Amino acid sequence: MLPGGPAARAHAMLAALQHVRNWIFDLDNTLYPASADLFGLIDQRMTTFIQTLLGLDWTAARALQKDYFHAHGTTLSGLMAEHGVDPHRFLSYVHDIEMDALTEDRRLVEAVARLPGRKLIFTNGAADYAQRVLARLGLGTSFEAIHDIHACAYTPKPHPDAYRVMAQAFGIDPAESLFIEDMARNLKPAKAIGMTTVWVNNGSEQGREPDDRAYVDYEVTDLGEWLHRILGDEE
Known part of the structure; x- marks a missing residue:
């Protein structure tokens, strides 16, 4: 727990993330609640x-x-x-499914828009499916690109090659990147190459292994709230 009141904690967390130039997001159960199923x-x-x-x-x-x-x-x-x-x-x-369960989360949309630097989607799904999801969430124009399973040459997360290929494809430095995922196991390779990691603990993954905390830098339950907090907003 960071010391001080809410404002002091927000500024401290923001300072801790000053190095981040690339904000990399998983898609499913990360940008929308796991309850959408x-x-x-x-x-x-x-x-x-x-x-x-x-x-x-x-x-x-x-x-x-x-x-x-x-x-x-x-x-x-x-x-x-x-x-x-x-x-x-x-x-x-x-991926031929209905998406009626998805709704726009205005707070998340606004927070993503305010993040400084590049914003990318890194998913084991296909880009056309990801685009449909993002459109439903009001995030259709929020990201520079979608790095999908086709771009990974069908080598999925959590295989280490998937992360290296993604970083090379966009010319990003992992040490300047933050990766947000709902599956803790997918954070381990990201941490290994120097990324800051965020685990969205929203109930989508069970049976978390005991060593997971070694490669989880931040654990959050509400991504929109967390992003607003690191941006220094009053909650």
């Missing part, structure tokens, strides 16, 4: 895709999906490695 819809379609592809029942398809996620970083990576699945076909299918 958008990924739950995608998750269901992943299972259905595997059912159809391999002729499995729901339970077997679900188990295989989770095995691929844990072993390969994403379900897609597992399907590509084990079955030669076309990533465009897979992503087009699983």
